[in-house]
Amino acid sequence: MSSTAMKNQEMEAVCPLKYALNLVGGKWKLPIICILAREESVRYNSLKRKLCGITNMMLSQSLKELEENGIVHREQYNEIPPRVEYSLTKEGRSILEPLDSLSEWGKMHMDRIQTQSPYCGECRDTK
Amino acid sequence: MSSTAMKNQEMEAVCPLKYALNLVGGKWKLPIICILAREESVRYNSLKRKLCGITNMMLSQSLKELEENGIVHREQYNEIPPRVEYSLTKEGRSILEPLDSLSEWGKMHMDRIQTQSPYCGECRDTK
DNA sequence: CTGCATCCGAGCTGATACTG
DNA sequence: CAGTATCAGCTCGGATGCAG
Numbered sequence: 001m002s003s004t005a006m007k008n009q010e011m012e013a014v015c016p017l018k019y020a021l022n023l024v025g026g027k028w029k030l031p032i033i034c035i036l037a038r039e040e041s042v043r044y045n046s047l048k049r050k051l052c053g054i055t056n057m058m059l060s061q062s063l064k065e066l067e068e069n070g071i072v073h074r075e076q077y078n079e080i081p082p083r084v085e086y087s088l089t090k091e092g093r094s095i096l097e098p099l100d101s102l103s104e105w106g107k108m109h110m111d112r113i114q115t116q117s118p119y120c121g122e123c124r125d126t127k
Numbered sequence: 128m129s130s131t132a133m134k135n136q137e138m139e140a141v142c143p144l145k146y147a148l149n150l151v152g153g154k155w156k157l158p159i160i161c162i163l164a165r166e167e168s169v170r171y172n173s174l175k176r177k178l179c180g181i182t183n184m185m186l187s188q189s190l191k192e193l194e195e196n197g198i199v200h201r202e203q204y205n206e207i208p209p210r211v212e213y214s215l216t217k218e219g220r221s222i223l224e225p226l227d228s229l230s231e232w233g234k235m236h237m238d239r240i241q242t243q244s245p246y247c248g249e250c251r252d253t254k
Numbered sequence: 255c256t257g258c259a260t261c262c263g264a265g266c267t268g269a270t271a272c273t274g
Numbered sequence: 275c276a277g278t279a280t281c282a283g284c285t286c287g288g289a290t291g292c293a294g
Contacts, residue, residue, distance in 0.1 A: 015230075015233075016230045016231070016232075016233030016234040016236075016237060017157060017226060017229060017230035017233055018157060018233075019233045019236075019237055020229045020230065020232055020233030020236065021148070021151075021157070021229070021233075023233075023236075024148075026266080026267090027266085027267070028267095030144065030145060030148070043275085043276090044275070044276055044277080045275065045276075048276095053268095054268095055267085055268060055269070055270090056276080056277060056278080057267080057268075057269085057277090057278080057279090058266095058267065058268075059276095059277090060276075060277055060278075070236070070239070076276095079275095080275090081275045081276085082274085082275050082276055082277085083275075083276090084275085084276065084277090091236060091239075094232065094235075095229075095232055095236075097228070097232075098225065098228040098229040098231070098232045099144060099229070101224070101225040101228055102144060102147045102148070102222075102225040102226070102229065103143045103144035103147065104143070104225070105143075105147055105221065105222055105224075105225045106142075106143030106144055106145075106146045106147030106148075106150075107143040108221075109146075109147065109150075109197070109218060109222075110143060110146055112197070112218075153286080153287085154286085154287065155287095170255085170256095171255070171256055171257080172255065172256075175256095180288095182287085182288060182289070182290090183256075183257060183258080184257085184258075184259090184287085184288075184289085184290095185287065185288075186256095186257085187256075187257045187258070188257095188258090188287095190257095191257095203256095207255090208255045208256085209255050209256055209257095209294085210255075210256090211255085211256060211257095
């Protein structure tokens with residue numbers, strides 16, 4: 001590493017916290033994880049419907065990254081029409097606990113400001 | 128809320144997890160929190176030096192947001208030259224625990240890929 | 255010393271169209 | 275059905291300069 005420059009990626013590769021945060025970062029990964037956490041195994045299009053507003057681009061990209069990071073498992077069935085099922089790996093499920101405790105903290109912290117707290121809004125759009 | 132559009136901000140206001148993640152999101156907030164977690168109370172310029180690479184813009188902005196969210200306390204002394212001390216609030220310290228468990232998870236998860244894991248790199252630049 | 259305003263570039267995200 | 279390609283817009287973060 002030369003001088004002033006240590007890229008974000010590189011710092012995140014070195015700090016476990018940033019590393020973890022990075023794995024679930026981005027706009028859609030948390031919503032995806034929330035869905036998979038409740039459903040055992042979900043098809044691509046099913047995910048897409050639940051994540052209203054997401055594009056194929058973002059969905060396939062997010063899933064691919066989650067898979068590369070060992071959070072998500074991809075099971076492809078060679079049928080016609082194609083079928084692909086996504087699920088959380090064991091590793092993936094294991095991050096649910098730390099995430100939950102953060103969520104708990106968030107709930108507490110929110111309560112001292114507003115008076116609201118549903119769970120995880122993959123989509124609360126009415127249309 | 129009209130139709131397709133529910134802005135990120137609004138979703139984050141509603142999901143405790145995203146809400147929490149958002150409070151410590153961005154490039155510099157975690158490093159700032161890490162420093163304050165160890166130091167009780169730190170001056171603006173001291174922070175700036177430890178966070179090598181950060182600009183005044185980003186530092187003051189990050190601190191302001193952390194303060195608005197009740198994570199950080201700002202103590203201003205009317206002296207000449209000006210002195211301002213920043214510290215974690217009680218609320219701020221309380222997020223350390225969930226963050227730590229995430230960090231632990233990150234450490235575990237990293238070990239199955241590489242073979243490294245320092246703590247939190249506010250700055251490991253040599254120059 | 256502490257902090258804000260402005261401008262600008264990079265990267266993330268979205269829209270749209272197309273493929274096996 | 276399950277994606278990929280391409281292009282465009284926007285938001286975030288960085289650089290620089292100025293102010294109390």
